[in-house]
Amino acid sequence: METLSGSLLWLVIGLLIVYFGFMSWLGKKGAAHSGSMEGFATARGKVNPWIVGTSFAATYSSANLFIGVPGLAYQYGTSVLWYTLGCFGASWIGLLLFAKTFWRYGHRFGGVSTLPEWLGRRYNSKALQVFVALLILFNVYYIVGQNVGLATIFETIIGIPYFWGIVIGVAITILYIGMGGAYAQMMTDGIQGIFMAVTSLLVFISLFWTIGGGWNVFGELSDKLAAIDPHLIAPLSNGGPYNSVMAIMAVQFLLFSFVLMPHLLSKVLSIENEEDLKPFTLSSGITLFLISTLMVLGGLAARVLAPNLEKADQAIPVYIMEAFPPVLVAFIIVGIISAILSSTDGLYLGVTSSIGNDIYKPLAPYLHRGKQMTEKAIDQAAVKTSKVALVFVGLASLYISLDRPDSLAMLIQFSFSAIISGVIAPITLGYFWKKGNNFGAIVGLFTGVGLYVFFMNYQVIANMFIAMFVSAVASFIMMMMVSALTGKEVSEEALPAKNIS
Amino acid sequence: MFMTYWVLLGLLWAVGLILWNSIYSKESKEG
Numbered sequence: 001m002e003t004l005s006g007s008l009l010w011l012v013i014g015l016l017i018v019y020f021g022f023m024s025w026l027g028k029k030g031a032a033h034s035g036s037m038e039g040f041a042t043a044r045g046k047v048n049p050w051i052v053g054t055s056f057a058a059t060y061s062s063a064n065l066f067i068g069v070p071g072l073a074y075q076y077g078t079s080v081l082w083y084t085l086g087c088f089g090a091s092w093i094g095l096l097l098f099a100k101t102f103w104r105y106g107h108r109f110g111g112v113s114t115l116p117e118w119l120g121r122r123y124n125s126k127a128l129q130v131f132v133a134l135l136i137l138f139n140v141y142y143i144v145g146q147n148v149g150l151a152t153i154f155e156t157i158i159g160i161p162y163f164w165g166i167v168i169g170v171a172i173t174i175l176y177i178g179m180g181g182a183y184a185q186m187m188t189d190g191i192q193g194i195f196m197a198v199t200s201l202l203v204f205i206s207l208f209w210t211i212g213g214g215w216n217v218f219g220e221l222s223d224k225l226a227a228i229d230p231h232l233i234a235p236l237s238n239g240g241p242y243n244s245v246m247a248i249m250a251v252q253f254l255l256f257s258f259v260l261m262p263h264l265l266s267k268v269l270s271i272e273n274e275e276d277l278k279p280f281t282l283s284s285g286i287t288l289f290l291i292s293t294l295m296v297l298g299g300l301a302a303r304v305l306a307p308n309l310e311k312a313d314q315a316i317p318v319y320i321m322e323a324f325p326p327v328l329v330a331f332i333i334v335g336i337i338s339a340i341l342s343s344t345d346g347l348y349l350g351v352t353s354s355i356g357n358d359i360y361k362p363l364a365p366y367l368h369r370g371k372q373m374t375e376k377a378i379d380q381a382a383v384k385t386s387k388v389a390l391v392f393v394g395l396a397s398l399y400i401s402l403d404r405p406d407s408l409a410m411l412i413q414f415s416f417s418a419i420i421s422g423v424i425a426p427i428t429l430g431y432f433w434k435k436g437n438n439f440g441a442i443v444g445l446f447t448g449v450g451l452y453v454f455f456m457n458y459q460v461i462a463n464m465f466i467a468m469f470v471s472a473v474a475s476f477i478m479m480m481m482v483s484a485l486t487g488k489e490v491s492e493e494a495l496p497a498k499n500i501s
Numbered sequence: 502m503f504m505t506y507w508v509l510l511g512l513l514w515a516v517g518l519i520l521w522n523s524i525y526s527k528e529s530k531e532g
Contacts, residue, residue, distance in 0.1 A: 078502040085506065089513035096520045218503035235502055278525040285517055293510060 008326040012158060015334050023176045023341075026187045030180020037361070037382050040181035041113040041353035045272030047186045053283025055189035055342070056267045058196060060091065060258075061291040062142075062343030063149025064412045066196070066336050070299025070319075071312035076240035077225060077232030077303075080296060082248045086255035087292035092285045094256040099281055101431050103268050112269060114350075115262035115423070116358040122430045125438035126362040131445055133358035135422050136262050139351050140397055141415035146344040147401040148411075149313075153336055156317040157329075166401045170394045173344050177352075178390050182270060185345045192338035193287050199335030200294040206323040210301050221297075224304045232303065241410075241463065250465035254417065257424050257472070261416060263350030265427075291339075298323075351393055356386030410464075414456060417464055421448035421471040425479045436479065439486045444479030448472055 034040040047055075065087065073080040106112045109121040116136065120129030151165030160168070176184045213220030222233050231238040242248055259265055271280055295316070302309075302319035309318060320332050361382045364373070373381070425444040429436040448471050454460065455467035 078506075081502060081506050085509055085513070088510065089517070092513070092517050093520060096517065096524060100524055222503065233502060235505075275527065278521075281521055281525055285521070289510075289514070 008330060009158060011327070012330045012333055015330055016337070019334055020172050023172065023188050027176030027179035027184040030183030030187065033183040034181030035383065037357050037379050038111065038113050040383050040386060041349070041357060042266065042270045043182035043186060044111070044270055046183055047270060049271055049276035049280040050283045051190035052186055052267055052270050053280045054193035054287045055186040056264060056284045057287030057291055058189040058193035058338070058342035059267070059346035060264060060288065061196060061339055062412070063146050063340045065292055066295055066339040067149050067152070067313055067316050068412065070296050070302070070316045072240065073296050073299035074303045074309070074315035075312040076237035076242065077234065078300065079235060079237035079240070079242040080299070082242055083251055084293050084296045086252045088289045090252045090255040091258055092288050094259040095284055096281055098259055098265065099268050099277055102265060103271060103274065103277060106269050114353050114357050115266050116354055119423070119426055119430065119441065120358070120362070123426070123436070123438040123441045125441065128426070128438055128441050128445070129358050129362055131442060132423060133354040135419055135445070135449060136351055136354045138415050138418050139263070139347050140393060140400065142412050143344060143347050143393070143397040144400045145412035145415070146340050146347070147397055150337065150340045151401070152313060153317060153333065156314060157321070157333055163402065166398055169340070169344070170398050173341060173348055174390045174394045177345050177348050178387050182349060185349050186270065188345065189342045192342040193291070195335040195338040196342070197287060197290040199332050200291050202324070202328065202332060203298040203320070204294040207297060207301055210305060210323045221300060221304065225300065228303060228307055241465065247463050247465055250463065250469040253469050254420065254465050257420050258416070260420060260423055260427055262354065262419070263346045266350065348390060348393060352386040352389040355389040356382040360385040413464055417468040418449055418452050421452040421468050421475060424448065424472050425475040429476070429479060435483050437483045437486060440479040440483030443482040444475045447478040448475030
């Protein structure tokens with residue numbers, strides 16, 4: 001597999017230098033808004049809701065959707081379309097249903113900055129806040145997945161060795177997030193989202209010449225895939241993750257609840273006025289549609305063009321080099337890198353905001369016993385903690401990335417499934433059920449995560465989506481039972497308007 | 502499979518827009 005050479009290589013490198021320079025400039029601009037924890041974590045009211053919406057979709061769509069899932073499509077065929085269908089459909093509908101109530105509660109609590117803080121206020125439990133924040137550390141694996149995707153692109157297309165690809169990716173991201181926090185994250189995502197949407201459209205359009213057949217391009221694609229292997233056009237795959245109706249239903253459940261991922265749902269907290277939720281949610285929907293439903297088709301086409309690739313994750317890089325003239329290849333490479341960076345920066349921000357806001361801040365009174373610290377001083381120290389944590393999380397992800405994992409999609413899906421299994425019951429019941437209390441929420445959290453990890457580690461349930469579904473159901477049941485048994489209702493009036501330490 | 506894909510996507514757009522309009526328009530109540 002040839003890397004780029006000559007003028008194209010320099011064009012790509014030039015574009016990337018300009019691109020990274022611009023991200024850093026946005027980082028610097030964001031520094032003005034990242035002095036407080038609220039500013040660092042959410043930049044509330046500082047970014048146009050249309051851009052927050054694009055940022056939501058861009059963060060959602062990562063190396064998973066741009067490389068991993070097309071790679072799965074390359075390997076297993078059209079059954080993978082059930083996944084991308086859910087990425088737009090189930091996830092957008094999930095966002096529409098969850099966003100308003102989540103925002104209203106956040107507003108009622110006097111402004112929260114993160115998901116763990118939201119849960120902590122809702123159940124009046126600092127312990128819950130800390131536990132959820134610790135759970136979010138699982139996202140380091142999600143970050144590792146992104147690092148691998150980026151390094152693979154650099155290696156496949158530019159010829160940069162894997163190790164240096166990882167280092168570059170980690171360094172750039174922690175630089176602009178460290179400087180600019182949520183403001184930088186959302187502004188860079190706004191631009192990255194546009195690149196990604198255009199990239200997806202280009203890949204879609206390219207099918208008309210790589211596969212051919214005029215208006216019957218999809219009929220043509222079906223025929224060509226069937227000629228390689230009839231299983232590739234079956235609605236259920238032969239082996240792989242989408243091999244049964246139950247697995248596909250479980251995937252839809254995952255994608256519906258995916259919006260509860262802390263680094264995504266907390267974008268709702270960046271919205272200052274309730275009426276801005278309207279453009280925010282529409283913008284998310286449009287961008288999600290463009291980004292998530294079209295890129296996968298490139299993976300299917302890649303199987304026709306290059307049926308014998310060593311690794312399925314090479315499908316998209318190989319495809320774009322075959323399908324496009326050099327200038328567009330350069331543009332699309334930046335589009336793919338955007339997909340990766342826009343998720344990675346959201347993940348770093350989510351993990352480190354939680355370290356500062358949800359682990360350091362609640363524990364600060366104990367850590368600084370004997371020292372009188374004002375609320376403002378603690379807030380400042382929390383922001384500093386977040387920024388320092390950024391470096392450590394970056395180094396941790398670098399270390400884990402060096403042992404190159406086999407399937408990007410599987411690694412990423414494991415990490416977020418574990419988190420969702422834990423938080424789905426406390427969040428959902430937090431909306432509808434007044435009887436939910438802190439004991440129930442904590443037990444629900446541990447049940448969901450514990451069961452999921454158990455199922456995956458001991459292969460009790462082979463399919464990770466079904467394992468997630470079962471763990472989530474068990475979590476709901478345990479939370480409801482424990483809340484009912486341990487009694488007191490957390491009534492609406494009792495919920496504190498502002499957190500009193 | 503591709504026909505199914507496009508049809509379902511169209512349906513999802515329709516459902517999404519209906520929900521969006523009813524939940525996020527100014528007059529909507531607590532929901």
